[in-house]
Amino acid sequence: MLDVAGTWLDAGDRQLLRQPEVGGIILFARNTESPRQVRELVQSIRSLRPEMLIAIDQEGGRVQRLRNGVERLPALGRIAELASCKDKTEVAEIASTAAWVMATEMLACGLDISFAPVLDLDYGRSEVIGNRSLGRDPQQVAELGKAYIAGLHKAGMAATGKHFPGHGWAEADSHTDLPIDERSEALIRASDLVPFAQLAAQLDGIMxxxxVYPAIDAQPAGFSRRWLQEILRGELGFTGAIFSDDLTMAGAHVVGGIRQRVDAALLSGCDMLLVCNDRGAAEEALSHVQQVGLTPPGNLQGMLARRQPGINYKADPQWRAAITLLRGLDLLGETA
Known part of the structure; x- marks a missing residue:
């Protein structure tokens, strides 16, 4: 899964998209101006590759790539805060509604998935996670995560939990450093792993x-057969798609150059590899997998959109009810 340069495809983008080993595109803020422009960009991608998986990070709060012409969604932490003053069933419905609104808008743009929900715990230690989390209590995160997934599925979008087995304790930002979580395996299993364990059957994808969790493996989780094959696949019974986090991030450099990162991610069991914001690395990774020869895993098909709402979805009474609910709780910002 690669990225493209801007709000329309240039010649270099088109050449990359024609390579059959490129199975997905992820959009960033630089690729999004409005829902209409995103629809046109997606249409141009699909004119070359109709089966292409197209993704975005549209969690809400500070991680919302498309901001103009759509609802300004709350960070998941805003929803988690309601658990202290509202009934659990009510908060779960709010989480489900927020997910449904996000998914409906993204599907209407022609996208397949937003990489969500975040299932990391918020210990107040990791700035890169922070209020992206559904809280500190593992059971609360699991319950609200389940509701969020249900909202995505209701809209027709597959759900991708991240960042397995939990990024909340490690303080460093894996975009710029290699985070290390030195806690015991027993403690990690009793806390951060709980949401992933409880939701493995509901999740379509995991990132x-x-x-690095030294008590379990010397390699980062995304390059660890212990984490991905023995624990995630074997113990938790997860059968969906495994997406590597971006292989250009600093946290991935520990295993070597981009070719070594590709090999390590594939060997660990990742089904789709993200190589973003570095066209040179993307081209090198593509050349490498072309030499190796790969057969796309079948479980990626389950990540494609299950429904594409019409662009007039805002006339739907269900939409109006959802927006009324979220605005009444002051959970939505201004729309453009």
């Missing part, structure tokens, strides 16, 4: 963290 592992570029974090």
């Amino acid at each position: 592992p963290a570029h974090v």
